[in-house]
Each structure stands twice: as structure tokens, then as C-alpha cells.
Amino acid sequence: MISRRMIGWGSQDCAIREISAYGEKRAAEIGADKVFNFTIGNPSVEPPDCVHESLERMLKELPPEKLHSYTPAPGLESVRQSMADYLQRSFGVGYRAKDVYMTSGASSALAILAYALLSPGDEMLTFTPCFSEYRLYTEAAGGRLVEVPTDEDSFQLDVGALEKALTPRSAAVLVNSPNNPSGVIFRREKLEQLAELLERKSAEYGHTIYIIADEPYRELVYGDMEVPFIPAIYRNTVYCYSFSKTLSLPGERIGFIALHPELDDYASVYAAVCGAGRALGYINASSIFQLMVAECIGETVDISRYEYNRDFIYGALTELGFSCVRPDGAFYLFVKAPGGDSRDFCRRAMEHNILLIPGDEFGRGGYARLAYCVTPERLHSSIPAFRALAEEYGLVSKTE
Numbered sequence: 260m261i262s263r264r265m266i267g268w269g270s271q272d273c274a275i276r277e278i279s280a281y282g283e284k285r286a287a288e289i290g291a292d293k294v295f296n297f298t299i300g301n302p303s304v305e306p307p308d309c310v311h312e313s314l315e316r317m318l319k320e321l322p323p324e325k326l327h328s329y330t331p332a333p334g335l336e337s338v339r340q341s342m343a344d345y346l347q348r349s350f351g352v353g354y355r356a357k358d359v360y361m362t363s364g365a366s367s368a369l370a371i372l373a374y375a376l377l378s379p380g381d382e383m384l385t386f387t388p389c390f391s392e393y394r395l396y397t398e399a400a401g402g403r404l405v406e407v408p409t410d411e412d413s414f415q416l417d418v419g420a421l422e423k424a425l426t427p428r429s430a431a432v433l434v435n436s437p438n439n440p441s442g443v444i445f446r447r448e449k450l451e452q453l454a455e456l457l458e459r460k461s462a463e464y465g466h467t468i469y470i471i472a473d474e475p476y477r478e479l480v481y482g483d484m485e486v487p488f489i490p491a492i493y494r495n496t497v498y499c500y501s502f503s504k505t506l507s508l509p510g511e512r513i514g515f516i517a518l519h520p521e522l523d524d525y526a527s528v529y530a531a532v533c534g535a536g537r538a539l540g541y542i543n544a545s546s547i548f549q550l551m552v553a554e555c556i557g558e559t560v561d562i563s564r565y566e567y568n569r570d571f572i573y574g575a576l577t578e579l580g581f582s583c584v585r586p587d588g589a590f591y592l593f594v595k596a597p598g599g600d601s602r603d604f605c606r607r608a609m610e611h612n613i614l615l616i617p618g619d620e621f622g623r624g625g626y627a628r629l630a631y632c633v634t635p636e637r638l639h640s641s642i643p644a645f646r647a648l649a650e651e652y653g654l655v656s657k658t659e
């Protein structure tokens with residue numbers, strides 16, 4: 260009696276991992292320098308010094324029972340206090356240790372929140388393009404993901420489109436800024452409109468519609484762009500954070516959930532988060548990494564490499580006639596598929612050994628995602644292949 264649902268999800272490989280695995284196979288065949296694998300958001304910049312210093316010191320100085328023991332299910336009190344203090348210092352919202360639940364990265368935080376906030380048949384709304392796993396977390400919890408397209412030219416929130424999609428079954432809205440895959444940061448004015456709409460609709464439906472703010476890229480921002488802190492705009496926000504990108508630690512699996520202290524039905528939401536954590540087995544995030552992030556919170560990788568890459572690849576591709584919105588954050592470029600068919604575009608790019616992810620995976624056909632979190636040398640050496648692709652589409656004239 261094996262679960263058909265789980266067999267389905269397990270056999271249908273995540274396209275990002277599948278194309279990335281193809282890239283590795285191809286690299287073994289023709290040489291790694293000839294394959295331009297822009298599929299996966301794996302940071303290429305070293306973690307800040309604080310990470311290794313803190314780990315080395317802890318390994319030398321702390322007794323095993325501090326390093327390796329079970330912690331309380333939501334995390335160590337002192338660590339949760341550090342997360343709360345940091346949020347309070349940075350954004351002026353009065354978080355307390357008891358508002359924080361430590362998780363294995365944002366993935367488990369999102370899965371917990373889908374289980375905690377949705378009853379079977381409830382709707383989770385999100386804006387597309389969006390992170391491909393949102394659908395899975397929502398459906399696993401028995402909910403229904405409702406995709407609302409962002410504005411066509413800017414990928415900014417279309418609050419009017421969200422209003423049309425809301426129904427009395429709407430339970431939460433998932434917002435990811437800086438955004439994967441568009442790199443766009445949602446503007447304050449749009450978030451204020453969103454807050455006003457959700458307050459109005461919550462009153463109309465007689466239940467709170469929560470925001471889940473998924474922010475693993477909060478620190479990866481170029482120039483002086485503001486990333487508005489959504490819980491300070493809309494009190495009924497559950498904040499979801501990960502150290503995967505900020506500290507370049509995707510393999511260590513550490514992050515947290517923070518409930519706004521003035522959340523409606525606070526006690527029930529907190530109990531539901533703890534219940535979902537237990538039900539899913541997402542308790543007691545890695546104790547060593549909890550201790551490390553308590554020391555390193557506020558530190559960030561050197562983002563100048565990503566900023567250089569953003570400028571370089573955006574400049575090079577637009578010069579070749581490709582069209583894309585200039586990203587303000589994260590490390591992705593969402594390129595418009597010439598001809599409009601993103602799968603065909605990615606297939607043709609693959610013939611030039613350029614590996615991209617079709618926008619359909621992010622709920623937005625007609626585009627392809629390029630992850631530029633690679634070395635600058637990789638980006639430089641990919642340009643002749645992009646030129647050949649642009650020539651094939653007639654975007655530039657053929658070189659002799």
C-alpha cells in the first residue's frame with residue numbers, strides 16, 4: 260500500500276536537479292570548461308570568516324553534550340533569542356525568543372507553515388514566477404496553490420490580480436522578495452497595497468489571511484535598493500529565513516520561522532507550527548549550526564562577485580538582443596525566450612551546452628532562468644555560446 264502521491268512526487272524528478280545532473284554528465288563527456296551550467300542556485304562565494312572561526316572554536320572548546328545533544332524541538336532558547344534580537348535591532352519589530360522556531364533551512368520552514376496554516380481544500384496564493392517547490396509543500400498539506408501572475412513588464416506585484424483570485428478559502432499568501440527566479444525586489448508601495456487588501460478581505464471573510472514572507476535572499480541586494488520588511492507592514496506575517504545564501508551554507512540546512520508577536524490567533528498559530536514540526540519530523544535543527552548562526556547572524560558573504568556577475572551577464576545578453584528585467588537582488592536572471600516557447604528555447608540553448616531552466620517550472624512560461632552564482636570566468640567563457648544562440652534566433656547578424 261505504498262503512497263501513490265509520494266511515488267508521483269518522487270518519480271517526477273525536480274527539473275532543476277535533472278537538468279543539472281545532465282550538465283554533469285555532459286561535462287564528463289566533453290570537458291567541464293565546455294558546459295555552461297546555470298541551473299542551480301548553489302552559492303559560489305566563500306562563507307564569511309566568522310563561519311569557520313566559530314565552528315573551529317566550538318569544536319575545540321565545547322563539551323560534546325553542548326555540541327551534539329538534542330535541543331528543545333523549536334531550538335535552543337539562547338539561539339532563538341539571538342535571532343529575535345537581530346530582527347528587532349534591524350527592523351524594529353519586537354520579536355521574542357518564543358516567537359522563533361529554528362528549522363533546517365527555508366524548505367522545512369515552508370513545509371511546516373503549509374501544514375500549520377492550511378486545512379484540506381484551503382488556498383495558498385502566490386505570485387508567479389515563483390520557487391518551484393511551493394506547489395509541492397502546499398499540496399502535501401492538502402491545500403491548493405493559486406498562482407497569480409506578477410506584472411508582465413516588471414514582475415512587480417499585481418495586487419488587483421490577487422484581489423480577483425482571493426476567495427473565502429484563501430488562508431495565506433506566499434511572498435518571496437528578492438525573488439527567485441526574477442531577481443526583482445517588491446516595492447514598498449505594492450506591499451502596502453497588498454497589506455491593505457488582505458486586511459479588508461480578512462474582515463470580509465471573517466478569518467485572517469496570513470502572509471508568509473520567504474526571504475532567503477534578503478541580503479543579496481545590489482546598489483541601495485530597499486527590501487521592505489513585510490512583518491513591519493503587515494502584522495499578520497510569518498517570516499521565513501534561511502542562511503543558505505547569506506552565509507553560503509546551503510548544505511548545512513539552517514534557518515528559522517519567526518511569528519510576529521502580535522499575530523492574530525498567536526497561540527493557535529504557534530501551536531500549529533510546533534505540531535507541524537513534530538508531524539513532519541522537523542524538530543531540533545542541527546545543534547552545532549544553531550550555535551554557529553547565533554554567532555554569525557548579521558554577517559553576509561561578499562556580494563560584490565554576484566553584483567559583478569549581474570552587471571556582466573545582464574549587459575552581455577541584452578547587447579546580444581535577449582530581453583530580461585535587470586535583477587536588483589538574488590542571483591538569477593529571468594530571460595525572455597525569443598519566440599516565446601521557453602522549453603524550446605532551453606532545448607536550443609542546450610545544443611550550445613548552455614543549461615537553463617524553463618520558466619514553466621516557476622509558473623511562468625515564455626522565460627528561462629539563468630543562475631549566475633558561478634565564477635566570473637564561467638560567465639565570460641559562455642558568451643560565444645550565447646552569441647551563437649542569438650545568431651540562430653536572428654537577434655544579431657552572423658559573425659564571419
Ligand code: PLP
Pocket residue numbers: 300363364365366367390435439473475500501502503509513514
Ligand atoms: N525559497 C526560495 C525562494 C528559494 O529560492 C529556496 C532555495 O533556493 C528556498 C526557499 C529553500 O532554501 P533552503 O536552502 O533554505 O531550504
